[in-house]
Amino acid sequence: DAGVTQSPTHLIKTRGQQVTLRCSPKSGHDTVSWYQQALGQGPQFIFQYYEEEERQRGNFPDRFSGHQFPNYSSELNVNALLLGDSALYLCASSLAPISTGELFFGEGSRLTVL
């Protein structure tokens, strides 16, 4: 049973560029959430996708956008990259609707912005 898979695992970009990160949820899961984890901090909620729509959004600017495909996989796009966007980006999947908050996380995509 494949867990949550993310790609790429590492990438380096320069300021102003755009990046796309990809996520395949755990088999049987239909809801994908994205989190940003800066160095030394806990993960911060970016947004959640369910039925190909953004359902909830955290306190992140519009430069952060996403998409969910019919097969439940998801992409996170960040435009006009800033140095402060350097972080580990975690994808998490779950069955929806749930209120218990038990998420299954991928290993993350580490983004470095130079």
Place this chain on the structure above:
Amino acid sequence: DQQVKQNSPSLSVQEGRISILNCDYTNSMFDYFLWYKKYPAEGPTFLISISSIKDKNEDGRFTVFLNKSAKHLSLHIVPSQPGDSAVYFCAASENNAGNMLTFGGGTRLMVKP
């Protein structure tokens, strides 16, 4: 404004002893609390959770205590093992907030043999 705080960035414990990790929160709307464990180069993995209608939940060596009046929860690990060495995150969610978790900053636990 950090709604979930873990005030101890690190904790060192001897193997076999008890590890106690603490977490405080400010949002009274939080009604579900979770602990996640994270090893280097891996994503966080769910450890244990507790609903606000309970004050204790136990799963093997792991017990979570919730004190709603103090807005405080703690994770007890007994006995601690070297394999428990990891970063532990406390997280909370609000009713109907689905999977939107608010995480604390984490506590690095080191269990010495």
